[in-house]
Amino acid sequence: MWGIVKDLIKYNSEFRIGATLILVVLTIAGLSLVSPYPANVTYVVAPDVPPSRAHWFGTTSRGQDVFWQLTFAIRNTLVFGILVAGLSRLLSLAIGLVAGYRGGWVDRVLMSINDTFIVIPLFPVLILFYFVLRDRMSTALLALIMACLGWAYDARLIRSVAMSIKSREFTETSIFSGMTTREILMQEHLPYVMPIVFSTTMNNMNWSIGLEVTLAVLGFMDIDTPTIGSMIYWANQHTAIVAGIWWWIAFPVGLVVMTFVGLFLLAVSMNEYIDPRSRLARMGGGVR
């Protein structure tokens, strides 16, 4: 494992940059644990102070230190993204692998369900959920809903990989070695499917964070828990840009962009590494 990471750091500049960015983001998120100011309390410091030695990123109009708020915000946002990505990966993998391997009517039924989910317009549905659930809409619940809506596209990708591997002869060898379907999917096919799972995880995180920010900016979220979106929401409420309090918007946006770019670079660089063809070339096979 460490050998892989060391190789990537040495040879792949995309990985280096991406890893550095994510490391910075994670450090900031981790600092939330030692924040001198609690997350939800307002008016604990002087409002509208520009970035200075005492307050590195300045303070908000609500009397909160921007930097320490950001640590909570990015932590919550990241946790949200990971939750959605993780849950929806499980769904995509399960449905994609089974549909691809089984074929026949199982495949057709699952893909019909899949296509229905792809077509659902996400944004209006989420707003609808908000209006129905209103106060009970917490981050965790939103994560669950988004996971249930965000698996469909990737399930199809995984299914096509599964279908192409199914026709290869080593699948037959596994069957005649006595492996059960579950074992074949998990042990034989999964390594071929992992590159897609990996890159779609990163994409999924970006997508879910983006959507969460959008919803929060519009106020469709629990606005007391600090997330990137809610920070921007409050900044808008206090017309921060017009009032000249640029640091309230700039730093959250900058940090979330850094997260996106970092995740994207990681996905791209690791993908090339996990891809079976380049793995084979490294192991020594494949060049004739």
Next chain:
Amino acid sequence: MTALLKLDHVSKMFVRGGILSSHRVAAVRDVSFAIAADKAEIVTIIGESGSGKSTLARMILGIQMPTAGTLELYGRNVAKASRAERRAFMAMVQPIFQNPFDAFNPLKKLDRYLFMTAERFGGAAAGEVAQTAADVALKKVGLSLAEVRGRFPHELSGGQLQRVAIARALVSNPRLIVADEPVSMVDASLRMAIVNLFGRLRDEMGISIVYITHDLATAYYISDRIIIMQKGEVVETGDARGVLSAPQHPYSRRLRDSVLTADGPRLVASS
């Protein structure tokens, strides 16, 4: 004595096309033959592409079911077998595939498949017993566990890989091996080792082999009986050397005349 394998007017139809337009393709038409259980033999099925030989192989292996006729293993109809019986059949009838490089997952170690077969079909518990079973099987094909342990498929040549595939098939102590073009992708200089191995499996271990190929020369060399197929039907069958030396059916004759051998006549410009 019930036959080891008995095909009785077996046919296989495929339906191509969607819901609105479809047409039926007969891949295999009315094939009947049997392999005795008490005497091991090598039965060769010769045919060109589209002759149905691969479909026939898949039906014997149980991967596909006939659409007409019955296929029996030791007297039991394969189509009507229960799950447990199908598993027992899998232990009895093992395959060898054409492409040795694709027979194993390139990302996984080879010995894993041998141990797996030993545990699932050979009745061996994990660990020592499985390793011994794998080693015994590998020795039968001229390799050993020490040579193969921890290796990946790309580290071995085509001939060696095919031998490992045969060893894996032997772990479950099968009575019948279905080999679909097993040497067509193996280098010519290593081919005879595998073909000779088939002969040894028949003579020393009493395993019958269904050998599917388009190569008449190796068929002549190793088979006892031969079945020539064209477009899904059997056109000629009988003792291998006899049929190949003096084919009767026009298609068999054409096959025989098209074979290019090292000491054959030179090709003159033809139409």
Next chain:
Amino acid sequence: MTGPPVLSVENLQAYYRTHYFGVNREVRAVDGITFDVHDNEIYGLAGESSSGKTTLIKTVAGLLKPPLQFVGGAARFSFLPGHDALATAPRAVALGVWWSRLSFIMQGSMNVLNPLRRIRRTFRDFALRHVRGTRQEFGQRVLDHLARVRLDPSVLDAYPHELSGGMRQRVTIALATICKPQFIIADEPTTALDVVIQKDVLGMIRQIQREMGSSVLLVTHDMGVHAALTDRLGIMYAGRLVEEAPTRKLFAAPMHPYTQHLIASLPRIGDAGHRNSLEGSPPNLADPPSGCRFHPRCPLARDVCRASAPPLIVAGGGHRVACHVVAGAGAS
């Protein structure tokens, strides 16, 4: 058969060099090959997997792509004086030569024929630019050519998937020969075809070669095809040429131990005698054996074989062989 050679390969070297995450590998696929192809002859190259024959023809034709690199030597064509190898010549020169003087027949017809275009259009795509004249004249020329190779003109209106495998390969051959190239490289032209069709396709290649007087470099692992079609035959092993002779002579009296074993192990209809195969397996070209690359598997191996690579020596009658033992026995 005499006269200046159409293709003169001299000490050709081409390696695969890969760098993946710090792992450097150099596979010496073609390592010092020397041979000539004369005018109006079919020269066969036999060899098994990892013998380097496919790499050799790619190098000769100048179709090198990373990780395959041209390392040294020459592959001179008589119609391209002044250039040592197409691989090192400027691209404009290569474009002028490909398909008009030097042409290819590849293994799978579907590697050549665009599945979305009718055959007529494919002919135009490949050959129009090399043929002076109007579209009409080109069309007529295509028809003439098809008549000469005995293909029905209705084939022009078909899509590739509407034709059978054998018919497609014959179309590919017609496509490759329409510009009357001086040199044709055929890479496993009939390997994917049924035995009955194979005979027709090979006959077609023979006929075209005779009529046009081109030279053909035929590469295949199938010794039967070589026996039936080629005039001279070269045997490749592990990136080197180990024997070369007129075909009949090679099959009747092979000198190199590898060739002897190879020919002896081929089964024949009518002869059920026991046949042995070679021990061991072809070497890994990233780490080949020292000296003669065949010595680990050779029954005649001596110390000198481990120490140095045997040179190709002339053994009379157009026969060349690279073996210390044979050289020692014969040269006395």
